[in-house]
Amino acid sequence: MxxxxxxxxxxxxxxxxxxxxxxxxxxxxxxxxxxxxxxxxxxxxxxxxxxxxxxxxxxxxxxxxxxxxxxxxxxxxxxxxxxxxxxxxxxxxxxxxxxxxxxxxxxxxxxxxxxxxxxxxxxxxxxxxxxxxxxxxxxxxxxxxxxxxxxxxTHQEHYxxxxxxxxxxxxxxxxxxxxxxxxxxxxxxxxxxxxxxxxxxxxxxxxxRDIPEMETNRRTPEQIEDVSECVHLTNRQRPEDRSITLSQSGGSVTHTSVSNAKALCEGRTATVENSTNHLDDHTFNSIYDPCIVLDFGRVVTARIELELNGPSGGTVDIGYAERLVDGEFNNAIDGSFADQYVMCGDDGGERFRTFSWKGFRYVKLRFSDCFEPTDVSVTAEVTRYPFEELGGFESNDETLNDVFEISRETLRLCSNECIMDTPWREQRQWLGDASAVTIGGIYSCFGDTALPAKFLRQSGANQQVTGLLANVTDTASHDWDAALPDYSLWWIIALWEHYRYTGEDHWIHNFYPQVQRVVQVFVRYVDDAGLLTDVPFWAIMDWADLDRRGEFGPLNALFYGALEAVREMARLKNDAHTVELAIELRSGIFERFEERLYDADRGCFVDANVDGQQVDHVSEHCNVAAINFGLVDEDIEATIIDTLYESESVDYVEAQPFFTSVVLQALDEAGRFDLALDILCERWGERMVERGYTSTLEEWTENGSRRNGEFLGIPRSHSHAWSAHPAEFLIRNLTGFEIVEPGCGTVALDPMETEFEYEVAIPTPEGPIHVSRADGEVQIDAPPDVIVTGHSDQPIR
CATH class of the missing domain: 2.60.120.260 (Galactose-binding domain-like)
Known part of the structure; x- marks a missing residue:
């Protein structure tokens, strides 16, 4: 070979x-x-x-x-x-x-x-x-x-x-x-x-390079959000930060000139000029800068390009924001992304294109030292990964259509030359975000395997001295003591799912050593009860208030699920030792999970067991993780669902968008697709779509986080891929899609009976499968090399 x-x-x-x-x-x-x-x-x-x-x-x-x-x-x-x-x-x-x-x-x-x-x-x-x-x-x-x-x-660009x-x-x-x-x-x-x-x-x-070049297109603003003028004041405390003065509120245009601003939305030229009163009137006490705030209609990933014709030394400050604050442009509070261009005064005009792209919806242009008429036009050169739209969902339920669209759009926004958490704030390739949510959405919406493959390779190459993978995997990372252990477990599951989707077993052969090292990290913390306890790393699980002490239930459930993938990898490798280890570890968790964490009086799991005592704290996380990863029987499953969602008899911490992906999967696994759909419509439909968001929020609230139980005024991003799971759910779960043979040569389908009609396209390496339901009838069209069965394993096509 x-x-x-x-x-x-x-x-x-x-x-x-x-x-x-x-x-x-x-x-x-x-x-x-x-x-x-x-x-x-x-x-x-x-x-x-x-x-x-x-x-x-x-x-x-x-x-x-x-x-x-x-x-x-x-x-x-x-x-x-x-x-x-x-x-x-x-x-x-x-x-x-x-x-x-x-x-x-x-x-x-x-x-x-x-x-x-x-x-x-x-x-x-x-x-x-x-x-x-x-x-x-x-x-x-x-x-x-x-x-x-x-x-x-990393830095503002001043040119x-x-x-x-x-x-x-x-x-x-x-x-x-x-x-x-x-x-x-x-x-x-x-x-x-x-x-x-x-x-x-x-x-x-x-x-x-193992991914294609990014595709680019030009976009003009959809509308002019604001035209104003600001007093020109020198920022002596932090002069290197242009976001300070860009966040200054202005007044109506009185002393400056802004002509034809709406032309910017058509790709044409506007003309601006700073106030000149101070040049002739020594008693005039200010210089005023003209400002224009542009709204691109939705969050984009783009480089701003300006065409200018103005005086030498004339300056344009460029500020970027995902959102407005109290109706005003302000990017000094969070983000501080800004650039500056100083004109050379070329008689033929000049062009400036920023070195790096940014994620933004709003752009503010602030002009200074333009004491003669200055022409300006602006476009956004959008850059994004060149996905083919092979997957899709469409129905006669507009809420579901909109939820799908903002979720798919977020997957696009967070896919560039890496898989990002968000293009706005960090632009980092976070291990758990991509493993748990994003790459599944990429398979489902686009059928692309190159970008997920790059992510898996880079992540596997970034294993730290502890054996855990780095939190952020497209840069060198030395914060081994701050590693998020649950993220390494999500990566193991993602690696196995990539093999199942592509059918390429070299993924397992090449990255099996990394998988084994991750498992060995967790083995060290298995207690006499067979559960992980006091793992000395922060298991984030979600931006939610969880009791992570002692035998932390959600982490144990995730470990149990990851061990299933490890067991199957070991069987593929003919590694009898690791097969037996995975079986033994899973048995230990299965036998004691309910005993240590289930509160029969309240009908739900608590978050943790500390020194043999169950904590009082209850979260959605532990309960749905237990269902999703197969740690409960049907009776307890039904009791949990009643306790949390029907009788609502306990107070519990609700999952944020990231872990609500597990909520949806667990309820579907329990045969309650109807309830999962209700939650999807309420959380994404009412909390995002109805509030006008064009991509998915990082948490349910844009102006704060409840990560420690209190409401903290931490701005949340408007473009977080870990919140985009509905895109995958409305393609795969709605149709009951399951991979029977690696490579999708044989798949199972069980399309849901719903009150709405739908058409779904499911990408596979062999081509897309089309499923439609109308007038109570289901139609399935699959590529000739794909065998489609029902969940009873009987061919249905």
Whole structure:
């Protein structure tokens, strides 16, 4: 068997001849930008591939043309690179290859670096080495405000076009004042030993991009939310943070000028001008800045692009927000995402496109030092993962249609070059969010496996010293003592489900060692009763007030469910020891879970047992987890459902959107799809759709969290994928879809009898299955290679 087949998810390093290069000064500057360039003679510019990466990110130009940007964010020890065909950009004769590099300086174990080589017909004709020229990109201000919780859009971007050199990306530019690049040392045992990649820490494993390029489209604002003017005041306490003055409330336009603002919604030009009274009237006590707030109608993931024609030194501050606060633009409280552009005053006009994309609905433009009429137009260059819409749900129930749409839209928003928790606040690839909710939604709505595959690989490559996987898996992480143990369990289940969906067993073979290490972490904390107790990591489970002490019920139930996946993986691997271990651990939990945690008098499970005593605290979480993962018999199942949802005889902590995914699954598992549908309509329909949200909230309330039992005024995001489970539920659960054979060659369907009519498309690797119900009749149309059975295993097609 070929090595490539055995190690399908561990591609070998390519044979590089290029060197990692940098500026030769501080290897870890904070938010530094550099220009880098070289020129090359080519007689035949065809059949070319350009391999390139950088730490942290680059924008690539060839002969003055923008080629692309990257790389995909990753850990330095699992570093992505890109490959471009440059045939359309290269000329016969002299060519210029250039890039802007931004090293953010916010990730541990990294340093600035650039690596590239041009291959033509198998021969390497250009590599990064010390012949390349490099210089600081002074157009970008380095000391700008850092949004510490975001590792993608780490700093505000302040760009002064007056400082940008003309023609630096083109042949013939005079770079005589620039420095020669310096090759980065190759090994830890000899800092002076310079070697080509990949033998260069910290970038010890280089991985070719394994997802497609993002699709882009242009979007103009849907409406002008506000036009105002603000007194121009200098923010002396935190001048590097533009969000402060962008959050300043303004008054009606009196001293400034804003003409034709509505034209911005049509892609046309508006004209603005700052107040000029102070120039002629020395008793006039203010300068006023014109401001325009744009509403793009829904949350988007985009780069803002401005076209301007105004005076040199005229400045535009750009603020981003998901929502308004008290009807006003304010992004200083949470997020603080903002950029700034200073015009060079080019007579032919000028264009600015932000280096990084942001997640936003509202954009505020604030103009200063524009003391003559300044023309401006604005568009959002939307970037998102190029999903095909292979799955779908449509019915004659508009609430369900709207719930499905905001859920599917959130999956799109949170899918870019990684699977994000939210594109607004963090843009991080959180392990549990993606494992428990997002990738199941991706399979169901789009049938894509490449982005989930990238997530599983990156996560498996980020196992910490404890054996748990890192909370955030597309960056280097050292917070091993803050790992969320439940997230590693969700990843195990997700890995098994990926195999079941794709039928590709190499996923299990390659990542089985990581699974075993995770299991060993939990084995250490199994007590004499057979339950996990006092696991010394924070099991978040949900943003909810849970009693996580002692024998914590929801974590034990999740461990029980993950062990089922471990047992099946071990059987696939013919690993008798782990099969027996999983059976033994599951038996221990099953035999004592009810005894230790079920309160028969109240008819429900409590959250935990501490030192042999049940706590009083009751949550939806422990009860639905016990049902979902098969820890209760039918009698207790029915009692729990009555206690929580019908007689409502106990007070309990309600699950937030993330764990309500388990609520829906548990009720469907218990044969109460009707009740699950009621909860879906009430929680997503009434609390989100009816309130006008266009994507799913992080928690049920936008202005606060109940994570510790009190209402804390913590702003919640409007675009959280862990809340998007209804998209999967209305496709798979409504049709009773189950995978019978890995790869979906055989599936089971049991379409629900409902008061509404529906049409559903279920993507599979063999093609979509279409299920419709109308006038009491069910129609099923499946690809010819897919066997469809009922849940009795009898073929129904």
């Amino acid at each position: 070929a090595f490539e087949t055995v190690a399908a998810d561990i591609p070998p390093n390519r044979n590089w001849s290029a060197y990692w290069i940098w500026a030769g000064d501080d290897p870890q500057p904070n938010n530094a930008y550099y220009y880098i360039r070289t020129e090359i003679e080519l007689t035949d510019p065809s059949d070319t591939t350009f391999y390139v990466t950088a730490d942290t990110r680059y924008k690539l130009y060839v002969n003055g043309e923008h080629v692309g940007e990257g790389p995909v964010q990753s850990q330095p020890f699992y570093k992505y690179y890109d490959a471009y065909n440059l045939d359309e950009f290269l000329d016969s004769g002299r060519n210029c290859v250039a890039a802007v590099i931004n090293y953010t300086g916010t990730m541990e174990d990294t340093q600035g670096g650039f690596l590239a080589e041009l291959v033509k017909g198998g021969d390497k004709c250009l590599v990064t080495d010390e012949s390349w020229r490099i210089t600081e990109a002074d157009a970008w201000e380095q000391d700008t405000f850092e949004t510490s919780f975001n590792l993608v859009t 002064d076009a007056r400082q940008a050199p003309d023609g630096w990306t083109e042949v013939g530019f005079d770079d005589g004042d620039w420095r020669s690049a310096v090759a980065v040392g190759g090994t830890h045992w000899d800092d002076n030993d310079t070697l080509p990649a990949p033998a260069v820490p910290p970038w010890t494993y280089l991985v070719e």
